Amino acid sequence: MNARGALGRYGEDLAARRLAEAGMTVLERNWRCRTGEIDIVAADGDALVVCEVKARRVGAYEHPMAAVTGRKAERLRRLAACWLADRWLEQHGTPPTGGVRIDLVGVLLPRRGAPVVEHVRGVA
Template sequence: MNTQRALGRYGEQLAERWLRQTGMTILDRNWHCVEGEIDIVARDADAVVVCEVKTRRPGPYGSPSAGVSPLKAARLHTLANRWLTERWLTRHHTPPTGGIRIDLVGITLPRRGAPRVEHVRGVA
C-alpha cells in the first residue's frame, strides 16, 4: 500500500470514530460502484449522510475542505443517489424520512500533536 493510500485509510478510521462519537451510526464504508466510491455512509437521526473524507498534512494543498470542488460535489450527489437506490431502498422500500445529506470530514495531521477533525455538514 502506498503512503497516500495509507494516509487516506488512517483518515477514514479517524473520521469513522469521530462520527460514532457524535452519535451517528455507520451504515457502509468504502462503497464502490461504476461512478466511484463513497468513503462513509452514516445515519444521523432520520437522515442518511454520505461523508467524503479528506486527509491532509500541512502543505501546499490547503485545508481538507478545499478538496470538494463543484465537480466532486456533483459526483457525490450521483453516488448518494446510487447508494440510496442500491442499498437503502432494497432494504427499507421508502426513502429515509430525514432525506440524504452530504458532509465533509476533514482530517489534518500536523507535524506534532493530535490530528484535527473538521466536520462540515451539508457541503453539497
C-alpha cells in the same frame, strides 16, 4: 498499501470515530460502484449521510475542506442516489424520512501532535 493509501485509511478511521462520537451510526465504508466511491455512509437520526473524507498533512496542497468543488459535490450527489437505489431502497422500500445529506470530514495531520478533525454538515 502505499503512503497515500495509508494516510487516506487513517483519515477515514478518524472520521468514522468522529461521526460515531457525534451520535451517528456508520452503515458502510468505502462503498464502490462503477461511477466512484463513497468514503462513509452513516445514519444521523432519520437522515442518511454521505460523507467525503479528506486527509492532508500540514503544508501539503490545500486545506482538506477546500477539496470539495462543485464538480465533486455533484459527483457525490450521483453516488448518493446510486447507494440509495442499491442498498437502502432494497431493504426499506422508501427513501429515508430525514432526507440525504452530504458531509465532509477534513483531517489535518501536523508534523507533531494530534490530528485536527473537522466535520462540516451539509456541504452539498
